[in-house]
Amino acid sequence: MLLQIPDVLDADALAHARDLLDGAAWTDGRRSAGPQAARVKHNQQLDADSETARALRTLVLQAVERHAVFFSAALPKRVLPPQFNRYAGTANHYGDHVDQAIRYAGEQRVRTDLSCTLFFSDPSEYDGGELVIEQGFGSQRVKLAAGSLVLYPGTSVHRVEPVTRGERLASFFWIESMVRRDDQRQLLFDMDMALMRLRAEHGESAETVRLTGTYHNLLRMWADS
Incomplete structure (x- = not known):
C-alpha cells in the first residue's frame, strides 16, 4: 500500500x-x-x-x-x-x-x-x-x-x-x-473506508453492522496485538 x-x-x-x-x-x-x-x-x-x-x-x-x-x-x-x-x-x-x-x-x-x-x-x-x-x-x-x-x-x-x-x-x-502483510492491511483499509462512506451516506443499517463484523473478524484473524 x-x-x-x-x-x-x-x-x-x-x-x-x-x-x-x-x-x-x-x-x-x-x-x-x-x-x-x-x-x-x-x-x-x-x-x-x-x-x-x-x-x-x-x-x-x-x-x-x-x-x-x-x-x-x-x-x-x-x-x-x-x-x-x-x-x-x-x-x-x-x-x-x-x-x-x-x-x-x-x-x-x-x-x-x-x-x-x-x-x-x-x-x-x-x-x-x-x-x-x-x-x-x-x-x-x-x-x-x-x-x-x-x-x-x-x-x-x-x-x-x-x-x-x-x-x-x-x-x-x-x-x-498489527497486521504484518501489506495485502491484508490494504483489504482492511479499503473495507474500513467503504464502511465510513456507507454510514455517512445512508446511516447505520443491518448491512453495515454485518460488514463491520466481517471487518473485525478479519482483523481478529490477522492481527498480532
Whole structure:
C-alpha cells in the first residue's frame, strides 16, 4: 500500500514545527545510517537527543495518533520515534536504498512494516527533492504539501532526488503494524473506508453492522496485538 494523507498537521501545529526547525542545529545524516545506506545518504538530521527533536517528536506523534485514516491504514502496533531531516546545499539527496527490516527503540526490537515521511516544507519552497518509491507497478514520485504524509511498504526501494533550490524539511519514521502483510492491511483499509462512506451516506443499517463484523473478524484473524 502506498497512501498519501493530507493535512495530518493543522496550520497551528505546522507553524509551531517550523518555528522549532528555524535555526535548528543539523548533523551529518550518515551517522544514523547502516553500512549500505551510508554510501548513498547525503542529507542532514537533527540530533535525536536534542531539545528540538524531542519537542517535534511529541508534536508528530500526537498528530498521527489522533488521525483516523492513519490508524486505519497503518494499524500501528509500535511507532518508532520520529526523526527529522533536511536536504539542501551539497547535502541534498539520498540514493536508492531499502530500510532496515529491524530497528531498535531502546532495548525493544521493532519490525519496519511501513515507512512514513511527513513533509514540513511546501513544494513551492524547493525544487527537486521528490521521494521516489519503486513498486511492482512502477515508480511513484511523491512531493506533498506541508503537513501531509505518505505511507509506503518498508520493503520498497526508494530514494530522494537532489534538491536544487531551497530546503526540504521532513520527518521520517517506521511503523510495526498489527497486521504484518501489506495485502491484508490494504483489504482492511479499503473495507474500513467503504464502511465510513456507507454510514455517512445512508446511516447505520443491518448491512453495515454485518460488514463491520466481517471487518473485525478479519482483523481478529490477522492481527498480532
